[in-house]
Amino acid sequence: MKCEMYKKFQLGRIGDREYDLHEKACPACREMHFQDKQLLSAARKLRVPVNTVTLWDKLESRLKAELKTNRSNEKSRTKLKIPIQLGFFLKAAAFLIGIGLLALFFWNLSGKQSSGLLSQQALNKVEETERSYIAAIDELEKQSGTRLDIMDIELSFLYRDRLDTIDEQIQRCQNALKKNPANHQVRRYLLAALQDKNDTLREIVAFEPEST
Amino acid sequence: MDNQSQINIGKRYSGVMNEEDIIKKCQQNDMGAFKMIFEFYSQSMMRTAIRILRNRQDAEDVVQTTFLKVFRNIKRFQFKSRFSTYLYRILINNCYDSLKKNRIQTDSQEMETLALNPVPGQAMELEAAIQKLPQRMKTCFVLFAIEEFKQDEIARLLNLKVGTVKATIFRAKQHLRRMLSDQLKEGQA
Structure with missing residues (x-):
């Protein structure tokens, strides 16, 4: 049966110190911990840049149009004085x-x-x-x-x-x-x-x- | 999102302003401030949306809708929660809405290559493995491992308990370890 200590550590059920002591004596937990570190380090490499320049252009024109409409609505509302x-x-x-x-x-x-x-x-x-x-x-x-x-x-x-x-x-x-x-x-x-x-x-x- | 975002956003653009000041400027309809917020968050939001929706065009639509909704209602933001939590909560909801609308289409779709820039070999295999995870597990893992959100923040933005998020991320790593066991063993050796 597999050791559950690494899972307990990951779910916050045991503290760092207790786990560190355990890991020294448990190769299975050590392996899982090492593989998770590898996974997370590979995952960080997936944080690649995405081109969002055209997206801002579209968004900016829509925002400007909305602001313009809002301003004209506010003006007409002020005129009516309701x-x-x-x-x-x-x-x-x-x-x-x-x-x-x-x-x-x-x-x-x-x-x-x-x-x-x-x-x-x-x-x-x-x-x-x-x-x-x-x-x-x-x-x-x-x-x-x-x-x-x-x-x-x-x-x-x-x-x-x-x-x-x-x-x-x-x-x-x-x-x-x-x-x-x-x-x-x-x-x-x-x-x-x-x-x-x-x-x-x-x-x-x-x-x-x-x-x- | 890392802890430094409130400081970074100010440093990056003005040297003086922090995120709160920039949001206050947005609340006065300052287009420059809108752009700062967009530039700071858009890349991470696009990556997250592409990974959830598996389609760049849908992701662009969702990110655009999210920013429009946020900017339209930014006057109501009262700084009771972190801005990134507010923003991502709307993003994730919009992504799930889009998935729901295109459910039939998405289910029958073949695994689509991510429209992100190419990544090195091992990372590409990880990317494919992430795409095989169940939806909620994938969202949690992407936010935690790639976008570096803290687990309690993920819990707040997905409306889950922190324990549930921890367990979900643990299960995601377990699945990924199994799927990528060969590559991980090579690395170990």
Whole structure:
């Protein structure tokens, strides 16, 4: 049976001094230690230079373009003079209106004998609610990208899978609605999927990593 | 990444500035500071990405995306962790994302020769052996043995326990010792 002392030393279970004493008397551990030293020294030679000049050129032009866009956005924001708090209240108001419209829509539906199709007026309201959801989702998606990058890989994959599944559901509903835009069942599924995506993105945005 | 990076980055470019000063300049959108950060980290990041993705073009895309994400959000960096940990964490996540997207393609791919500069004979065999390691083992070994990250730093950037990283690196060395036993014995003799 092979000696386990070198493994224990590598995993930090025994100290340097204890291991040094052992190694003097154990040729197997001595050999493994020597081979590891050889491996690491060969590995250092793999630290070869890579040409990244063209990469910087591409990156620089993209960064400059982004900085320029950001500056012009900031200028237009200053011109409008909308305080940040007001922006937040506007978003919150849009969200509440969306919820209100949705509640009204379902309340109306439950009070009537459904024909399976929405009236033009109801359809307009639902489409408006969908638009408000989509706007909120766009805003949240911009914020969620970085959060996904800094979170635990497994967790990030779970969120990405969940978002992919919801996107598929949204896509299926949208395809079905192309043929029959007033179908209230499909509209209901679509609204549920949009709400689900909105909630998931909010969770991601609220994520606080430990180490960054 | 070695302990000296915070000092080296300053010495190399200005003689006065340390990494924190350079990042603060980046937070004010200073293009020169962005370039300093890029020049200091890009080579190591490219090597790591090429080894994980086995493809230079994908690696370039991933490194570029990583820098863009980092520079876009650098104002939010609060110096609570080391910058290199933050940067590499995003890099590794992006690499894994890219692997996930190209999974079918990568699985069917033949072992691709690394698009790095040629290395001497024994090192080339080691390079091929590293490519045969399982993904997480390979990432840990590359960061530790080639890019000289400390084990606790690897643990932080891969979100693993230090013990897990130590065991993974030990297993990686064990696999490599077996794969390269002939060459290592020659060296011993």
